[in-house]
Amino acid sequence: MKQQVSLNDSVIDRNHRIRAAWLLTGIAEPMRGGCVVVRGRRIIDIEERALGPIDIDLEDVVLMPGLINSHTHLEFSGLSSPLSAEGGFVEWVRKVIAYRQERWGDFTSPLQIERRRLDLQLGLEEAVQCGTAVLADIATHPYPLPEVLDAAATHPVMIWGLGEVLGWTEQRRQEMRLAFDGMSEQAKAYCEDRLPTGNDTNQLGNDRSDHNKNDGCIDYRWGISPHAPYSTSPRVIQWCIERSRLSKQVLAMHVGETLEEMEWLANRSGVFADLLERIGVGNVPSLPQWKTARDYLNHLSRAWRALVVHGNYLGIEDWELMAQHREKMSVVYCPRTHQHFAHNRYPLLAMRQAGVRVVLGTDSRASNPDLNMWEELRTVAAGGCGLGGQEILGMATMEAATGLGIANVLGSIEAGKLARFSVAKILEPGHLAVTPKLIWEHLWDRRDVALPQSFGL
Ligand SMILES: [Zn+2]
Numbered sequence: 012m013k014q015q016v017s018l019n020d021s022v023i024d025r026n027h028r029i030r031a032a033w034l035l036t037g038i039a040e041p042m043r044g045g046c047v048v049v050r051g052r053r054i055i056d057i058e059e060r061a062l063g064p065i066d067i068d069l070e071d072v073v074l075m076p077g078l079i080n081s082h083t084h085l086e087f088s089g090l091s092s093p094l095s096a097e098g099g100f101v102e103w104v105r106k107v108i109a110y111r112q113e114r115w116g117d118f119t120s121p122l123q124i125e126r127r128r129l130d131l132q133l134g135l136e137e138a139v140q141c142g143t144a145v146l147a148d149i150a151t152h153p154y155p156l157p158e159v160l161d162a163a164a165t166h167p168v169m170i171w172g173l174g175e176v177l178g179w180t181e182q183r184r185q186e187m188r189l190a191f192d193g194m195s196e197q198a199k200a201y202c203e204d205r206l207p208t209g210n211d212t213n214q215l216g217n218d219r220s221d222h223n224k225n226d227g228c229i230d231y232r233w234g235i236s237p238h239a240p241y242s243t244s245p246r247v248i249q250w251c252i253e254r255s256r257l258s259k260q261v262l263a264m265h266v267g268e269t270l271e272e273m274e275w276l277a278n279r280s281g282v283f284a285d286l287l288e289r290i291g292v293g294n295v296p297s298l299p300q301w302k303t304a305r306d307y308l309n310h311l312s313r314a315w316r317a318l319v320v321h322g323n324y325l326g327i328e329d330w331e332l333m334a335q336h337r338e339k340m341s342v343v344y345c346p347r348t349h350q351h352f353a354h355n356r357y358p359l360l361a362m363r364q365a366g367v368r369v370v371l372g373t374d375s376r377a378s379n380p381d382l383n384m385w386e387e388l389r390t391v392a393a394g395g396c397g398l399g400g401q402e403i404l405g406m407a408t409m410e411a412a413t414g415l416g417i418a419n420v421l422g423s424i425e426a427g428k429l430a431r432f433s434v435a436k437i438l439e440p441g442h443l444a445v446t447p448k449l450i451w452e453h454l455w456d457r458r459d460v461a462l463p464q465s466f467g468l
Pocket residue numbers: 082083084149265320374375
């Protein structure tokens with residue numbers, strides 16, 4: 012790249028032809044010297060060879076679809092290094108709770124609120140700098156913060172706030188519901204303020220027409236996240252599922268993350284039973300339809316779209332169920348977080364062969380050193396997963412867009428979609444003159460590629 016790559020409002024009203032050393036559309040073989048023609052926010056054509064004058068020539072870069080991070084918690088972006096996993100998962104959760112308390116307390120002081128705003132913004136900026144075009148962020152109260160969303164509006168990035176809900180007792184359920192409704196209202200108000208009159212704002216984001224280039228809220232969408240089986244009662248989860256169905260909202264839930272969770276599901280024993288006892292929830296009644304991970308998945312399959320986060324210890328029958336519902340259900344693998352907890356090897360290939368849609372996420376800085384999706388892709392490639400380059404990239408692009416219900420606007424470089432890209436600069440020009448197959452090898456090699464950036468409108 013000879014120049015700082017940027018698209019700005021000056022290109023809105025005319026066609027712009029962008030040529031890249033390599034173009035990876037996500038749906039076709041890599042094209043050497045391929046071009047994308049952009050008008051306004053949209054891609055209007057793909058050309059294997061330039062059919063007209065070049066406006067932007069990316070001579071030493073690989074141009075790819077913008078990356079999709081299907082699971083993160085931006086609120087922990089103020090952490091400079093992950094919280095140690097020593098002592099096991101429950102111990103780590105304790106550290107997370109202590110960190111939250113120390114950093115934000117109960118959000119009563121302006122300083123605490125300001126610190127939170129900065130943390131969210133830090134994470135957002137970091138993700139964008141690494142070529143991320145979409146973030147599915149677990150949102151806890153207070154959220155969203157208009158200042159953060161306004162900052163996001165200056166970047167080519169779409170944020171999903173997935174409002175977290177958890178708890179066992181009736182009192183907690185009421186508190187959570189109030190907090191969630193407050194966040195939803197704030198999200199709705201934020202979008203309504205920015206929509207031209209006449210647009211339907213009842214279905215926040217998911218089914219709206221994105222054809223209006225003045226739609227100021229194209230990049231902010233709202234969903235729901237019951238936390239995990241051990242922290243959230245079936246009654247609350249059921250409410251979240253209904254909410255997802257009625258409002259066409261993405262639902263994300265941590266399921267099958269640890270062996271301890273699987274033990275709790277199977278026998279209501281182990282560290283999670285102790286934890287619930289300690290926090291005063293005590294013996295949780297074993298409801299007939301909510302005994303195994305598969306029971307939870309069965310219920311989640313009724314959501315409008317469900318992201319099953321982690322799924323590290325799910326079994327073959329669970330995979331079969333998720334495969335049956337693959338149009339609406341995806342599992343989110345977070346490779347470096349998986350390594351952080353030294354879990355058993357992730358059954359990526361077997362899951363995919365069973366027909367499960369697997370997408371990728373960074374999780375948060377509480378379990379990952381950064382929010383760079385490119386490092387997640389590299390980790391998968393380096394792990395001998397048995398997948399080709401296109402399949403690996405697909406988990407952070409087309410598969411992920413389908414999982415979130417936004418494949419009509421993002422996930423690949425195709426006519427009609429948003430002009431949101433990630434660009435990877437190849438450091439050794441000689442490495443550009445290779446076969447399509449070899450370009451992947453260079454892409455995954457840290458010595459060959461500079462940190463990808465976001466590029467688009
Ligand atoms: Zn998470």
